[in-house]
Amino acid sequence: MRYKIPRSYWDDFSDRCPCDHPDEIPDEISLSARFAVIEANPAQIACLLGDAKFYAGGNTDDTPRSVISGARRVVELLTSPA
Numbered sequence: 001m002r003y004k005i006p007r008s009y010w011d012d013f014s015d016r017c018p019c020d021h022p023d024e025i026p027d028e029i030s031l032s033a034r035f036a037v038i039e040a041n042p043a044q045i046a047c048l049l050g051d052a053k054f055y056a057g058g059n060t061d062d063t064p065r066s067v068i069s070g071a072r073r074v075v076e077l078l079t080s081p082a
Contacts, residue, residue, distance in 0.1 A: 002029065002039050003077060009052065009070025010036035012063075019047040049078045 003026075010028075019025055024047040026040035040048060055063060055071035 001045075002037060004035050004037050005074050005077065006066075006070030007031060007034055007036045008064070008066035009055070009074055010038065012055075012067045012070075013048065013051060018051050019044075045078060048074065052078070 014025065014028070017025060024044055026038040026044040026048060029037040029039050031037075038048075052071040052074040055068055056075045058068055
């Protein structure tokens with residue numbers, strides 16, 4: 001499935017590469033100034049969602065607000081009914 005997510009969160013996520021395996025990172029389809037369009041399978045969504053939930057909770061002291069708000073948007077997007 002394809003998703004349009006905040007680029008602030010996507011840039012941080014893809015730079016950190018927090019998943020256990022490289023194949024768990026969603027594929028980047030396109031970028032704009034504000035958004036990233038990604039394509040992801042269920043395992044990739046699980047990795048992205050777990051990471052987004054952690055950052056959406058504000059669980060770090062040095063995370064920029066733009067990343068936290070982007071993570072919150074990703075959680076909303078991935079957990080809302082289709």
